[in-house]
Amino acid sequence: xxxxxxxxxxxxxxxxxxxxxxxxxxxxxxxxxxxxxxxxxxxxxxxxxxxxxxxxxxxxxxxxxxxxxxxxxxxxxxxxxxxxxxxxxxxxxxxxxxxxxxxxxxxxxxxxxxxxxxxxxxxxxxxxxxxxxxxxxxxxxxxxxxxxxxxxxxxxxxxxxxxxxxxxxxxxxxxxxxxxxxxxxxxxxxx
Amino acid sequence: xxxxxxxxxxxxxxxxxxxxxxxxxxxxxxxxxxxxxxxxxxxxxxxxxxxxxxxxxxxxxxxxxxxxxxxxxxxxxxxxxxxxxxxxxxxxxxxxxxxxxxxxxxxxxxxxxxxxxxxxxxxxxxxxxxxxxxxxxxxxxxxxxxxxxxxxxxxxxxxxxxxxxxxxxxxxxxxxxxxxxxxxxxxxxxxxxxxxxxxxxxxxxxx
Numbered sequence: 001x002x003x004x005x006x007x008x009x010x011x012x013x014x015x016x017x018x019x020x021x022x023x024x025x026x027x028x029x030x031x032x033x034x035x036x037x038x039x040x041x042x043x044x045x046x047x048x049x050x051x052x053x054x055x056x057x058x059x060x061x062x063x064x065x066x067x068x069x070x071x072x073x074x075x076x077x078x079x080x081x082x083x084x085x086x087x088x089x090x091x092x093x094x095x096x097x098x099x100x101x102x103x104x105x106x107x108x109x110x111x112x113x114x115x116x117x118x119x120x121x122x123x124x125x126x127x128x129x130x131x132x133x134x135x136x137x138x139x140x141x142x143x144x145x146x147x148x149x150x151x152x153x154x155x156x157x158x159x160x161x162x163x164x165x166x167x168x169x170x171x172x173x174x175x176x177x178x179x180x181x182x183x184x185x186x187x188x189x190x191x
Numbered sequence: 192x193x194x195x196x197x198x199x200x201x202x203x204x205x206x207x208x209x210x211x212x213x214x215x216x217x218x219x220x221x222x223x224x225x226x227x228x229x230x231x232x233x234x235x236x237x238x239x240x241x242x243x244x245x246x247x248x249x250x251x252x253x254x255x256x257x258x259x260x261x262x263x264x265x266x267x268x269x270x271x272x273x274x275x276x277x278x279x280x281x282x283x284x285x286x287x288x289x290x291x292x293x294x295x296x297x298x299x300x301x302x303x304x305x306x307x308x309x310x311x312x313x314x315x316x317x318x319x320x321x322x323x324x325x326x327x328x329x330x331x332x333x334x335x336x337x338x339x340x341x342x343x344x345x346x347x348x349x350x351x352x353x354x355x356x357x358x359x360x361x362x363x364x365x366x367x368x369x370x371x372x373x374x375x376x377x378x379x380x381x382x383x384x385x386x387x388x389x390x391x392x393x394x395x396x397x398x
Contacts, residue, residue: 061390065343093231093249095388097339110345110388112233112247114267130318135247135269137233162245165269165277167315 024063026146027100030188031060033144035154037180039072045171049078050088054178063100068109068140069093072176083120084170086129090115090160092138103147109140115172117164129167136162136172146184155179220338222293225396228252228342230389236268239381241278241312241361244270248282250387253395260288262302272312275368276361281309286330286350296338302350303331312359314368322370326356328380342391353380 039054056070071091077083094111118131142156156179162172234246248266255261263285270278284306290298308328314320332350339345358373 061343062340065340067390095343095345095390110233110386112231114247133267135233135245135267137245137247163269163271165271165315169271169274169315 024100024103024146026103026149026152026184026186027060027063027098027105028186028188028190029060029062031066031184031186033058033060033066033152033182033184035178035180035182037178038075039176039178040078041174041176043084043172043174045173046084048080048083050083050085051075051078052176054176058096060098064098066096066098066107067094068096068111070111082122085164086118086120087131088115088117088164088172090136092136094138094140096140096142103145105142105144105146107140107142107144109142111138111140111158112136113138113160115162115164117166117170117172119164119167119170132164132166134162134164134172136160144182150183150185152182152184153180154182219341220294220296220298220336220344221341221391222254222257223394223397224254224256225394226252226254226391227393227395228254228389228391230387232264232266232385232387234266234268234383234385236270236280237382237384239270239278240358240379241270241272244268244278244280246280246383250389252288252389257293258290260290260300262286262288262304264306272361273363275315275363276370277313277315278359278361279311279313282306282328282352284308284328284330288334297335298338298344299333299335301331301333302348303329305329306352308352308354308356310354310359312361312370314370317368320368320370322359322372324356324359324372326354328352328354328356330380330383332383334385336389344389346387346389347385348387349382349384351380351382353378 035056039052052072058068060066074088092111092113096107096109098107113136119129121129138160144154146152158176160174164170229251236244246266246268250264265283268280286302286304288300288302311323330350330352334348336344336346
């Protein structure tokens, strides 16, 4: 109960601060925003961690909505001697809804996608594994701060749901985290 | 939650809702005929005799009148049958959407349509055990748009799709897997629940 009280208070305070603050200098229709970073992840279903090269492009179709395309390329795993996947590359396309004020931008997004996966064959086993394509659903929560006409800081987390259905079925239930410095440019003049 | 805390939260709640109520850019959603929109979709397949599955795809829409829209879609759904066989559905088809009300943030609709579907069932461990078929299907259901801005909407649709073709059946006998085609056509199908994101790109005609 105490936790719910604090969470409610914090959410309402954030909404008040956003709601009463001044307008945006950089965030408007026509803003193109891109990121390229390394993203660690946690595969909940396997209890394994991976890291990816993550690239993304976002186009604002209004101050509150944007279209997004993002791609992850698996670079390796963290810690495990026998990671479940040899590769697990994925690409997503979707849209986000934004709460933004003073060029602080909080967003929630939905991005359907696909992954290209292949299980890691055991070195001792002569059996080869197959690669395949799997549908994915993902939800994204992000915060960005546009501090200059060409740059912004960002932090993002993504929840992914899917299933690898080749050789041995594996749930793809993963949380990915990204942060860094991004590039942005306004393609339209302010009205 | 005590009264003191409630007294603190209530003004916060009122301030936050009032400021955001004034500052949304929802605008008046476009409802005129001729608009062409594009988008992406995620689909959950349920009540299939193969089991539940997840799909992804895309669509475009062409609005014919204020009350009638058309949805042209393609998707790929993958279903895991008992951890042994992968059932893949490819759908390409179209639906007609009818709106009881022409405007609003929430814009419900009923829809019905037709699609071509391709189903391939493959043993996960031995890809040489496989069978495929082409077919046709009809679908009908209900849904609603949530118009987040004048040009952008998120839509949730639930429709039942009946396959008008012979179904592929995966049978298991211990570790042996066989995939066969039913002798007669079966009116079997699945409930497809879709969440889609749509952006009105341009107006093809004016009237």
